[in-house]
Amino acid sequence: MKLTDTMKQHIFTHELGHFLETRLLKNPKDFWLVSDSGIFGEGKVTRRGDPYFEGILGTFNTGEAVAEGYATYRLNPTFLKKNHPNVYNFFREIERGTSVKNAVKKVRRYW
Numbered sequence: 001m002k003l004t005d006t007m008k009q010h011i012f013t014h015e016l017g018h019f020l021e022t023r024l025l026k027n028p029k030d031f032w033l034v035s036d037s038g039i040f041g042e043g044k045v046t047r048r049g050d051p052y053f054e055g056i057l058g059t060f061n062t063g064e065a066v067a068e069g070y071a072t073y074r075l076n077p078t079f080l081k082k083n084h085p086n087v088y089n090f091f092r093e094i095e096r097g098t099s100v101k102n103a104v105k106k107v108r109r110y111w
């Protein structure tokens, strides 16, 4: 099966999300702030004691969750706003030039 143009657009935008994510989360403080915020998912521990991240939209670590959240924000904002409003609001704040720390704080105020 070949990728459709829509699929290619999603993959490309997801990869752009990684570009953004590596810059947003480059500071370990911001990485843990976002990871622990619950906006993009939750850190959990398996029965065997192995840590993992259960991200939104089927993602398995913070970076993937942010990249996929960004792709969804760009390509399907109505879906994101309805189903994951915190993610939507986070990117809206980032687009406005809000720092990661303040974006997390502001998103928490919507809860």
Ligand SMILES: [Zn+2]
Pocket (backbone or CB within 6 Å): 014, 018, 064, 067
């Ligand atoms: Zn990815």
